[in-house]
Amino acid sequence: MNGEHVKTILLVEDNAGDVRLTQEAFRDANKTVDLRAVSDGVAAIAFLKREGIYVDAPRPDLILLDLNLPKMGGHEVLAFIKNDDGLKMIPTVVLSCSDAEADIVKSYQLQANCYLTKPGLLDAFETLVKSMSDFWLTTAELPRQRQIA
């Protein structure tokens, strides 16, 4: 019924270098994805709620969320997504530099779908993005509901 549509990924990341690397890693993994990036938590919420300049924003199939973000932190964004009936189904992957157990446990408490640590080395980062996209975009079944309730 839904056919194969190009998957939309919302990347919430304030580091321009990491955004670039993520884009390139998807390209190298041969994944045709519509990758949209926003650089702070407030913009992420506006994108998801289609407010202001994001009035025509697509509903993402998957969200990649950094934790340390300006304006509104990643945990707060995660709590917002998972408490919103229209958004809570969207798989939200935390992708953070933090290896702290407190950040990991708190993310799962707030119902992150999974937690990944961003490696410092470029090769390892590319490998991680590749296996994340292989798993979530190819192996896993994503929610089918397209409209925002």
Added chain:
Amino acid sequence: MKPIFPTTLLLVEDSPGDVRLTQEAFRDANQDVHLHVAWDGTEAMAFLNRQGANLNAPRPDLILLDLNLPKMDGREVLARIKEDENLKTIPTVILTTSEAEADIDQSYRLKANCYLNKPVELESFEALVKSINDFWLTKVKLPQQRQVG
């Protein structure tokens, strides 16, 4: 830091054939996995809550949950896990033959961490178990919080 403990998995599955195949596939993929099996939903909850014969049951690092189960349905098990303050942080992956949109969406709404479709062919099933191992047990940071209550 590598975890000091072996990885403990709880497989909630009523089909002896699927249990056997999952055990064998994990044995091939990762020697450090301790796979525990609950054959129905009631047994799964008793294991997680350390009731009856499960007094010394370990806290699983990851739960693989079938949807169609005797006694207590997988959806009910999922809802109970994710409503329990103590259990909700355990990543719970749905592993089912159902490809129904209603099951996928409902599982994500009930806070499943991920939904996987169990393939019928043996080789595809083995490949799926391998990718669960490669992604969830290798790349993902699981919560290390060991104590229950």
